[in-house]
Amino acid sequence: MNKQSDTIANNLASTVTRKVSVAIIGAGTAGQNAFRQASKVKDDIVIINEGFWTTTCVTVGCMPSKLLIAAADRAHAANHSAEFGIHATAQIDGKQVMQRVRDERSHFASYIKKQVESWPEDKKIAGRAHINQQGLIEVNDELIEAEKIIVATGSSAFIPDGWADKLGDTMLTSDMVFELKDLPKSMAVVGAGAIGLELAQAFSRLGVEVTLFNRVKRVAGLKDDDINNQAIDCLNRELTMHLGSEITDVSTRANEDENGSTAVIDYKNSAGESQRWQGEYVLVATGRRNNIKQLGVENLGVELDDKNRPKNLSKKTGQIGDLNIYIVGDANANIPLLHVASDEGFSAGSMVCENKKDAYIRPPAIPFSIVFCSPQIVNVGMSLPEIQQDSKLEYVIGKVSFDNQGRSRVMGVNCGLLHIYGCKKTDRILGASIVGPDAEYIGHILATAITNDLSIKAMLDTPFYHPTILEGLRTALRDVQYKMEIPYQSQDAQEDSF
Known part of the structure; x- marks a missing residue:
């Protein structure tokens, strides 16, 4: 040296x-x-x-959002049960809704905090x-x-350049929204990914006037056009969405009573026409x-x-x-x-x-995502474009619509579509895309099948109890099997177990 x-x-x-x-x-x-x-x-x-010494999930992500969704689902069920002969109108206490979100969040966070507190102080630096x-x-x-x-x-949370200054206190992100003391009267949600969809629908079901903006005509990042179109159709039934819109500017204007400001979004709709939205808050859900x-x-x-x-x-x-x-x-x-x-x-x-x-090194997880809107949206394994780009893969698409699926119709949640991408050479599942009721459970079953290399035959050999929404999975698997055997005479399967 x-x-x-x-x-x-x-x-x-x-x-x-x-x-x-x-x-x-x-x-x-x-x-x-x-x-x-x-x-x-x-x-x-x-x-x-x-x-904070907790986690994104507990503090600003998975758990508080699901707490809000749980409240929204209760309100929605109360307000939309007329078809069952049950007529009611939910009385929503916005302050209590948001307080429960924070209280239960603190409960979940307390377990993490207790664990962190058990660590030696000399090994922690804030x-x-x-x-x-x-x-x-x-x-x-x-x-x-x-x-x-x-x-x-x-x-x-990602915030587009200049938006924080232009919107001021009228801007929210998923890192901020759960601190609201009460439910607002109106809200724009910018971004139709998982965060945007979940929060937009939840607030809408809780009585907030919500408008959802997204620059492309897709939701939840869906890459299968049929599933995407079905998801839009299902969500449009209760949510105001401006898909394929371009936001040209954001700003605020003073309220007439000089108490606070109103948020303003100038945008071009999918037809290229200039429009303006005005409301209480803009929730920016443009990713992280x-x-x-x-x-x-x-x-x-x-x-x-x-x-x-x-x-x-x-x-x-x-x-x-x-x-x-x-x-x-x-x-x-x-x-x-x-x-x-x-x-x-x-x-x-x-x-x-x-x-x-x-040192046990776990294998990489297969792609698996869930959006907890209603109906739920799930993607498992390879996406359809990824499969189509591989010229060596011979595949078929097993399908089932939930529009007339037995248990789904019984429960009044019959809107959805499942696509399973099957490999003809290996008799294995390559991936799947779903919008539908109980999609989180169907997704877990398919993820287990892919992870453990189960064949379509092995999947169909397992029992499917009647009447369950999961019978829709069996119908789609049968369609995969049928199309593998008779590739040029296939037809879309429908649930036949009533």
Whole structure:
């Protein structure tokens, strides 16, 4: 080592306040799993976190949104039971609705907080971390040198440029909406992805005048045109949607009583005509972006693409190439779902352990997504465009409509369509797309079948109880089987078990 190198090394040594084997940045689902797993072997470990020490799911995502949906479903059932001979009008207490959302959210969060509180205080640092040019972690007054770093900094709601300033207090995101003390009178929801659809329908069912905007004529990111069209048809029955619209500007105007402001959206509808919406709030649901841009991971040799996604990412472990850095959960922008973040955190926490005997690396999850609107929307496995792009795949599409499916009609939820993509060569399920009642359960069964390599025959050999909505799955599977056997004389199957 030359004299200059000695000087640099000595300077670094004199400024480092802590040396650890593993540093975890972020204490959400992925970070907590990584910390627990790595702590089984490593003692010199630290976890750094800015903001709440719970998870996105519990605090601003899965759980509060489902609490709101649960209230909305109760109201909808009360208000829409006339066909059963039951006539009622729900009296909705908006303040109580929103208070229950927060109370139950706190209940779920308390279990996570209790766990975090059990961790040694000297291993927890509350503050914003930054990786400097020397690859050291700067946080508060500390400078930490870590042999391995796990980045689990999560994601934040994306807001188009300038919207926050133009809309001011009339703008909401999914990170803010559950703090409302009461239900508003009106709301625009921008974005028809999972977050936008769920919240738009929930607020609408709770009596809020909701208008949903989306720049393309698609909902929930559906890639199967028939499923997308069916989903739009089902949702249009109770939700005002402007699909294929272009928002040209957002602004506010002062209310006549000088109490607050009214939100304004100027847009062009799908026919290109200029229109204006005005209301109380604009809920921006244009997706989420990973919180990694300002962290300084490039100082560790990590390259990001134009969307701030890490290059050379192992989807199995979260490791970046052969670097001693792992990026997991929403931070890597791979599959931003809780069960994926949990698995990735577990895997990364295992990989940094020297005791590889106990390091169980879980296989990558198959694509699996659920939108908890009504009817529910589910995608499992390969999408139809992915299958069509592979010229080597011979496939058929097994179909069932839920419009006349026995149990669905009995329950008054008979709107939906299921497509199962079957491989003719292997007799296996490649993927599926669903909009329909109980789609979350049908999706889980199909995900299990794909994960465990079950054949169509094996699926059909299992019992389907009558009368259940799941019989629709059997009908679609039978259609797959039929079309595989008689490829040029196939027809769409209908549920025949009444």
